[in-house]
Amino acid sequence: MRVYLTIIYFLIHYYMNLNTFAAAFAIAMGVIIPAFSIGRIGAKAVESIARQPEAASKIQLNMILAAAFAEGLGIFTFVIAILILNK
Protein backbone atom coordinates (compact mmCIF):
# COMPACT_ATOMS: atom_id res chain seq x y z
CA MET A 1 0.00 0.00 0.00
CA ARG A 2 2.72 2.38 1.04
CA VAL A 3 4.73 1.51 -2.05
CA TYR A 4 1.80 2.36 -4.30
CA LEU A 5 1.23 5.64 -2.54
CA THR A 6 4.90 6.51 -2.94
CA ILE A 7 4.79 5.65 -6.64
CA ILE A 8 1.65 7.76 -7.14
CA TYR A 9 3.24 10.58 -5.21
CA PHE A 10 6.34 10.53 -7.39
CA LEU A 11 4.30 10.26 -10.55
CA ILE A 12 2.26 13.30 -9.57
CA HIS A 13 5.35 15.11 -8.40
CA TYR A 14 7.42 14.57 -11.53
CA TYR A 15 4.90 14.40 -14.35
CA MET A 16 2.09 16.60 -13.21
CA ASN A 17 1.75 19.98 -11.67
CA LEU A 18 -0.37 19.82 -8.53
CA ASN A 19 -2.16 22.97 -9.70
CA THR A 20 -3.24 21.13 -12.83
CA PHE A 21 -4.47 18.24 -10.75
CA ALA A 22 -6.45 20.54 -8.47
CA ALA A 23 -8.08 22.31 -11.42
CA ALA A 24 -8.91 19.01 -13.13
CA PHE A 25 -10.41 17.60 -9.94
CA ALA A 26 -12.46 20.74 -9.34
CA ILE A 27 -13.89 20.78 -12.84
CA ALA A 28 -14.59 17.03 -12.69
CA MET A 29 -16.63 17.43 -9.51
CA GLY A 30 -18.28 20.51 -10.93
CA VAL A 31 -19.40 18.60 -14.00
CA ILE A 32 -20.46 15.29 -12.42
CA ILE A 33 -22.72 16.55 -9.65
CA PRO A 34 -24.66 19.24 -11.58
CA ALA A 35 -25.04 16.69 -14.39
CA PHE A 36 -26.88 14.38 -12.02
CA SER A 37 -29.02 17.17 -10.64
CA ILE A 38 -29.92 18.60 -14.07
CA GLY A 39 -30.81 15.11 -15.27
CA ARG A 40 -33.09 14.68 -12.30
CA ILE A 41 -34.70 18.09 -12.84
CA GLY A 42 -35.35 17.27 -16.51
CA ALA A 43 -36.70 13.82 -15.72
CA LYS A 44 -39.10 15.14 -13.10
CA ALA A 45 -40.24 17.94 -15.40
CA VAL A 46 -40.96 15.53 -18.25
CA GLU A 47 -42.81 13.28 -15.83
CA SER A 48 -45.02 16.09 -14.61
CA ILE A 49 -45.65 17.39 -18.14
CA ALA A 50 -46.79 13.90 -19.15
CA ARG A 51 -49.08 13.85 -16.16
CA GLN A 52 -50.49 17.33 -16.72
CA PRO A 53 -49.85 18.62 -20.25
CA GLU A 54 -51.85 21.83 -19.71
CA ALA A 55 -49.24 23.13 -17.28
CA ALA A 56 -46.39 22.49 -19.73
CA SER A 57 -45.31 26.13 -20.17
CA LYS A 58 -45.16 26.83 -16.43
CA ILE A 59 -43.28 23.62 -15.73
CA GLN A 60 -40.79 24.33 -18.51
CA LEU A 61 -40.10 27.80 -17.13
CA ASN A 62 -39.48 26.50 -13.64
CA MET A 63 -37.41 23.64 -15.02
CA ILE A 64 -35.11 26.04 -16.87
CA LEU A 65 -34.75 28.21 -13.76
CA ALA A 66 -33.95 25.23 -11.53
CA ALA A 67 -31.47 23.90 -14.08
CA ALA A 68 -29.83 27.33 -14.19
CA PHE A 69 -29.42 27.30 -10.42
CA ALA A 70 -27.93 23.81 -10.45
CA GLU A 71 -25.62 24.70 -13.30
CA GLY A 72 -24.57 27.97 -11.69
CA LEU A 73 -22.94 26.04 -8.86
CA GLY A 74 -21.01 24.01 -11.41
CA ILE A 75 -19.95 27.25 -13.08
CA PHE A 76 -18.43 28.37 -9.77
CA THR A 77 -16.04 25.42 -9.89
CA PHE A 78 -15.25 26.25 -13.51
CA VAL A 79 -14.27 29.79 -12.54
CA ILE A 80 -12.18 28.45 -9.66
CA ALA A 81 -10.44 25.98 -11.98
CA ILE A 82 -9.60 28.81 -14.40
CA LEU A 83 -8.30 30.90 -11.51
CA ILE A 84 -6.09 28.04 -10.29
CA LEU A 85 -4.67 27.50 -13.78
CA ASN A 86 -4.04 31.19 -14.38
CA LYS A 87 -2.17 31.67 -11.10
Place this chain on the structure above:
Amino acid sequence: MGIQDLEIHLAPKTVFTLPVGSWNLPVTNTMITMWLVMAILIGLALVARFTMKYLPKGFYNLVEWALGGMRNFMKEVGGEAAQQHFPIFITFFLTILFSNWLGIAMGLIAEQLGFLRAPTSDLNTTAALAIVAFLYFEYQGMKAHGVFGHLGHFFNVKAIIDKGPLGVIDFFVGLLHIISELVRPVALALRLFGNIFGGEIVLTVAFLIVAPAFPLPFMMLEFVIGLIQAFVFSVLFLTFTALNTAHEEEEGEVVAPTKKESGPVIHPAVG
Protein backbone atom coordinates in the same frame (compact mmCIF):
# COMPACT_ATOMS: atom_id res chain seq x y z
CA MET B 1 -1.02 27.71 -34.45
CA GLY B 2 -1.56 24.40 -32.69
CA ILE B 3 -3.22 23.26 -29.52
CA GLN B 4 0.08 23.64 -27.62
CA ASP B 5 0.12 27.39 -28.14
CA LEU B 6 -3.33 27.84 -26.64
CA GLU B 7 -3.33 30.49 -23.95
CA ILE B 8 -6.45 31.35 -22.05
CA HIS B 9 -6.75 34.86 -20.75
CA LEU B 10 -9.32 35.68 -18.14
CA ALA B 11 -8.85 39.40 -18.68
CA PRO B 12 -9.69 40.92 -22.07
CA LYS B 13 -6.96 42.38 -24.25
CA THR B 14 -6.41 46.13 -24.25
CA VAL B 15 -6.60 47.41 -27.82
CA PHE B 16 -5.68 51.05 -27.19
CA THR B 17 -5.84 53.57 -24.39
CA LEU B 18 -8.00 56.64 -24.44
CA PRO B 19 -6.62 59.68 -22.58
CA VAL B 20 -9.38 61.20 -20.47
CA GLY B 21 -7.91 64.23 -18.76
CA SER B 22 -4.87 63.06 -16.82
CA TRP B 23 -6.05 59.47 -16.76
CA ASN B 24 -5.63 56.80 -19.44
CA LEU B 25 -8.78 54.79 -20.02
CA PRO B 26 -7.91 51.33 -21.37
CA VAL B 27 -10.25 50.29 -24.19
CA THR B 28 -10.51 46.51 -24.33
CA ASN B 29 -11.76 44.28 -27.12
CA THR B 30 -14.89 43.40 -25.11
CA MET B 31 -15.70 47.11 -24.84
CA ILE B 32 -15.48 47.51 -28.62
CA THR B 33 -17.87 44.59 -29.10
CA MET B 34 -20.20 46.11 -26.53
CA TRP B 35 -20.23 49.37 -28.52
CA LEU B 36 -21.04 47.33 -31.61
CA VAL B 37 -23.94 45.68 -29.76
CA MET B 38 -25.16 49.09 -28.61
CA ALA B 39 -24.94 50.46 -32.14
CA ILE B 40 -26.93 47.51 -33.52
CA LEU B 41 -29.62 47.76 -30.84
CA ILE B 42 -29.99 51.52 -31.11
CA GLY B 43 -30.05 51.28 -34.91
CA LEU B 44 -32.77 48.62 -34.84
CA ALA B 45 -34.78 50.68 -32.35
CA LEU B 46 -34.50 53.80 -34.54
CA VAL B 47 -35.48 51.88 -37.67
CA ALA B 48 -38.49 50.45 -35.84
CA ARG B 49 -39.37 53.91 -34.54
CA PHE B 50 -39.30 55.64 -37.92
CA THR B 51 -41.21 52.92 -39.75
CA MET B 52 -43.95 52.95 -37.13
CA LYS B 53 -47.38 52.77 -38.72
CA TYR B 54 -50.97 52.29 -37.66
CA LEU B 55 -51.10 49.07 -39.69
CA PRO B 56 -47.79 47.32 -38.92
CA LYS B 57 -45.89 45.94 -41.90
CA GLY B 58 -42.51 44.37 -42.57
CA PHE B 59 -39.74 44.86 -40.01
CA TYR B 60 -41.88 46.93 -37.66
CA ASN B 61 -44.43 44.13 -37.61
CA LEU B 62 -41.71 41.67 -36.55
CA VAL B 63 -40.57 43.97 -33.74
CA GLU B 64 -44.11 44.46 -32.52
CA TRP B 65 -44.76 40.74 -32.60
CA ALA B 66 -41.57 39.96 -30.65
CA LEU B 67 -42.15 42.60 -27.99
CA GLY B 68 -45.80 41.58 -27.64
CA GLY B 69 -44.73 37.98 -27.15
CA MET B 70 -42.23 38.98 -24.47
CA ARG B 71 -44.88 41.08 -22.73
CA ASN B 72 -47.31 38.17 -22.64
CA PHE B 73 -44.55 35.94 -21.33
CA MET B 74 -43.82 38.47 -18.57
CA LYS B 75 -47.45 38.48 -17.58
CA GLU B 76 -47.22 34.71 -17.09
CA VAL B 77 -44.08 34.90 -14.99
CA GLY B 78 -44.55 37.94 -12.80
CA GLY B 79 -48.26 38.67 -12.98
CA GLU B 80 -49.92 41.95 -13.89
CA ALA B 81 -47.81 43.92 -11.39
CA ALA B 82 -44.60 43.01 -13.24
CA GLN B 83 -45.64 44.96 -16.33
CA GLN B 84 -43.99 48.14 -15.06
CA HIS B 85 -40.57 46.43 -15.16
CA PHE B 86 -40.89 45.60 -18.85
CA PRO B 87 -38.40 48.20 -20.21
CA ILE B 88 -35.45 47.14 -18.04
CA PHE B 89 -36.34 43.46 -18.45
CA ILE B 90 -36.32 43.63 -22.25
CA THR B 91 -33.13 45.74 -22.17
CA PHE B 92 -31.30 43.08 -20.17
CA PHE B 93 -32.61 40.33 -22.42
CA LEU B 94 -31.73 41.98 -25.74
CA THR B 95 -28.33 43.26 -24.60
CA ILE B 96 -27.21 39.89 -23.29
CA LEU B 97 -28.68 38.01 -26.25
CA PHE B 98 -26.95 40.21 -28.84
CA SER B 99 -23.68 40.14 -26.89
CA ASN B 100 -23.68 36.35 -26.71
CA TRP B 101 -24.56 35.83 -30.34
CA LEU B 102 -22.19 38.48 -31.66
CA GLY B 103 -19.45 36.93 -29.55
CA ILE B 104 -20.01 33.54 -31.17
CA ALA B 105 -20.23 34.97 -34.68
CA MET B 106 -17.09 37.08 -34.17
CA GLY B 107 -15.33 34.63 -31.88
CA LEU B 108 -13.85 32.66 -34.75
CA ILE B 109 -11.68 35.57 -35.81
CA ALA B 110 -11.51 36.85 -32.29
CA GLU B 111 -9.25 34.32 -30.69
CA GLN B 112 -6.57 34.75 -33.34
CA LEU B 113 -6.61 38.51 -33.57
CA GLY B 114 -7.79 39.25 -30.07
CA PHE B 115 -9.85 42.04 -31.50
CA LEU B 116 -13.49 41.20 -30.85
CA ARG B 117 -14.72 39.11 -27.98
CA ALA B 118 -18.17 38.58 -26.50
CA PRO B 119 -18.80 41.34 -23.91
CA THR B 120 -20.41 38.80 -21.61
CA SER B 121 -17.24 36.69 -21.58
CA ASP B 122 -15.67 39.49 -19.55
CA LEU B 123 -16.38 39.43 -15.82
CA ASN B 124 -16.46 43.25 -15.74
CA THR B 125 -19.48 43.40 -18.06
CA THR B 126 -21.47 40.72 -16.28
CA ALA B 127 -20.63 42.21 -12.88
CA ALA B 128 -21.83 45.60 -14.11
CA LEU B 129 -25.09 44.07 -15.37
CA ALA B 130 -25.59 42.19 -12.11
CA ILE B 131 -24.90 45.29 -10.00
CA VAL B 132 -27.44 47.29 -12.02
CA ALA B 133 -29.97 44.47 -11.53
CA PHE B 134 -29.19 44.31 -7.81
CA LEU B 135 -29.60 48.07 -7.32
CA TYR B 136 -32.84 47.98 -9.31
CA PHE B 137 -34.52 45.24 -7.32
CA GLU B 138 -33.37 46.66 -4.00
CA TYR B 139 -34.76 50.04 -5.06
CA GLN B 140 -38.06 48.44 -6.04
CA GLY B 141 -38.20 46.64 -2.69
CA MET B 142 -37.67 49.92 -0.87
CA LYS B 143 -40.28 51.58 -3.05
CA ALA B 144 -42.85 48.88 -2.25
CA HIS B 145 -42.23 48.53 1.50
CA GLY B 146 -40.52 51.77 2.42
CA VAL B 147 -36.82 51.95 3.29
CA PHE B 148 -37.23 50.69 6.86
CA GLY B 149 -39.85 48.16 5.84
CA HIS B 150 -37.46 46.66 3.31
CA LEU B 151 -34.48 46.68 5.67
CA GLY B 152 -36.79 45.23 8.32
CA HIS B 153 -36.84 41.96 6.38
CA PHE B 154 -33.13 41.59 7.07
CA PHE B 155 -32.84 43.11 10.55
CA ASN B 156 -36.09 41.84 11.93
CA VAL B 157 -36.31 43.92 15.09
CA LYS B 158 -40.08 44.08 14.78
CA ALA B 159 -40.43 40.32 15.40
CA ILE B 160 -38.50 40.57 18.69
CA ILE B 161 -40.72 43.43 19.86
CA ASP B 162 -43.93 41.66 18.82
CA LYS B 163 -43.24 38.07 19.83
CA GLY B 164 -40.70 38.45 22.61
CA PRO B 165 -38.12 35.67 22.98
CA LEU B 166 -39.63 33.62 20.11
CA GLY B 167 -38.91 36.52 17.75
CA VAL B 168 -35.19 35.84 18.07
CA ILE B 169 -35.64 32.96 15.61
CA ASP B 170 -37.21 35.32 13.09
CA PHE B 171 -34.36 37.75 13.69
CA PHE B 172 -31.77 35.11 12.79
CA VAL B 173 -33.75 34.01 9.74
CA GLY B 174 -33.61 37.66 8.67
CA LEU B 175 -29.84 37.63 9.04
CA LEU B 176 -29.70 34.57 6.78
CA HIS B 177 -31.74 36.51 4.22
CA ILE B 178 -28.89 39.03 4.01
CA ILE B 179 -26.59 36.31 2.72
CA SER B 180 -29.10 35.03 0.18
CA GLU B 181 -29.70 38.60 -0.97
CA LEU B 182 -26.00 39.37 -1.37
CA VAL B 183 -25.29 36.10 -3.19
CA ARG B 184 -27.85 36.97 -5.90
CA PRO B 185 -25.76 39.49 -7.90
CA VAL B 186 -22.61 37.38 -7.49
CA ALA B 187 -24.41 34.30 -8.78
CA LEU B 188 -25.99 36.26 -11.65
CA ALA B 189 -22.62 37.64 -12.75
CA LEU B 190 -20.67 34.40 -12.40
CA ARG B 191 -23.30 32.26 -14.11
CA LEU B 192 -23.44 34.40 -17.22
CA PHE B 193 -19.68 34.89 -17.34
CA GLY B 194 -18.87 31.22 -16.80
CA ASN B 195 -21.28 29.97 -19.43
CA ILE B 196 -20.16 32.33 -22.18
CA PHE B 197 -16.45 32.19 -21.34
CA GLY B 198 -16.56 28.39 -21.13
CA GLY B 199 -18.35 28.28 -24.47
CA GLU B 200 -15.66 30.43 -26.07
CA ILE B 201 -12.91 28.16 -24.77
CA VAL B 202 -14.75 25.08 -26.06
CA LEU B 203 -15.14 26.69 -29.50
CA THR B 204 -11.50 27.73 -29.64
CA VAL B 205 -10.27 24.27 -28.68
CA ALA B 206 -12.63 22.69 -31.22
CA PHE B 207 -11.29 25.03 -33.92
CA LEU B 208 -7.71 24.22 -33.05
CA ILE B 209 -8.29 20.46 -33.23
CA VAL B 210 -10.15 20.05 -36.56
CA ALA B 211 -11.01 23.29 -38.28
CA PRO B 212 -14.12 23.11 -40.48
CA ALA B 213 -16.52 20.36 -39.40
CA PHE B 214 -15.79 19.61 -35.77
CA PRO B 215 -16.85 22.95 -34.21
CA LEU B 216 -20.24 23.08 -35.95
CA PRO B 217 -22.27 21.13 -33.35
CA PHE B 218 -20.59 23.12 -30.58
CA MET B 219 -21.53 26.35 -32.33
CA MET B 220 -25.16 25.28 -32.47
CA LEU B 221 -24.98 24.39 -28.79
CA GLU B 222 -23.45 27.78 -28.00
CA PHE B 223 -26.21 29.60 -29.87
CA VAL B 224 -28.82 27.77 -27.78
CA ILE B 225 -26.86 28.43 -24.58
CA GLY B 226 -26.58 32.12 -25.43
CA LEU B 227 -30.36 32.35 -25.79
CA ILE B 228 -31.00 30.38 -22.60
CA GLN B 229 -28.54 32.42 -20.55
CA ALA B 230 -30.06 35.72 -21.70
CA PHE B 231 -33.46 34.28 -20.81
CA VAL B 232 -32.28 33.00 -17.42
CA PHE B 233 -30.63 36.28 -16.46
CA SER B 234 -33.66 38.39 -17.27
CA VAL B 235 -36.17 35.97 -15.76
CA LEU B 236 -34.15 35.67 -12.54
CA PHE B 237 -33.96 39.46 -12.42
CA LEU B 238 -37.73 39.63 -12.83
CA THR B 239 -38.29 36.95 -10.18
CA PHE B 240 -36.09 38.74 -7.66
CA THR B 241 -37.88 42.02 -8.36
CA ALA B 242 -41.25 40.32 -7.92
CA LEU B 243 -40.06 38.67 -4.69
CA ASN B 244 -38.84 41.97 -3.27
CA THR B 245 -42.00 43.87 -4.17
CA ALA B 246 -44.46 41.14 -3.10
CA HIS B 247 -46.61 41.77 -0.07
CA GLU B 248 -47.03 38.81 2.24
CA GLU B 249 -50.80 39.16 2.61
CA GLU B 250 -51.41 39.50 -1.10
CA GLU B 251 -49.30 36.50 -1.97
CA GLY B 252 -51.73 34.11 -0.29
CA GLU B 253 -54.62 35.59 -2.25
CA VAL B 254 -52.78 35.21 -5.53
CA VAL B 255 -51.83 31.60 -4.89
CA ALA B 256 -55.26 30.45 -3.74
CA PRO B 257 -57.30 30.75 -7.00
CA THR B 258 -54.67 28.97 -9.12
CA LYS B 259 -54.81 26.06 -6.69
CA LYS B 260 -58.59 25.96 -7.01
CA GLU B 261 -58.36 25.97 -10.80
CA SER B 262 -55.82 23.20 -11.02
CA GLY B 263 -57.68 21.11 -8.46
CA PRO B 264 -60.24 19.36 -10.66
CA VAL B 265 -57.72 18.85 -13.47
CA ILE B 266 -55.79 16.23 -11.53
CA HIS B 267 -57.38 12.84 -11.95
CA PRO B 268 -57.91 11.03 -8.66
CA ALA B 269 -56.58 7.86 -10.22
CA VAL B 270 -53.40 9.58 -11.40
CA GLY B 271 -52.82 12.11 -8.64
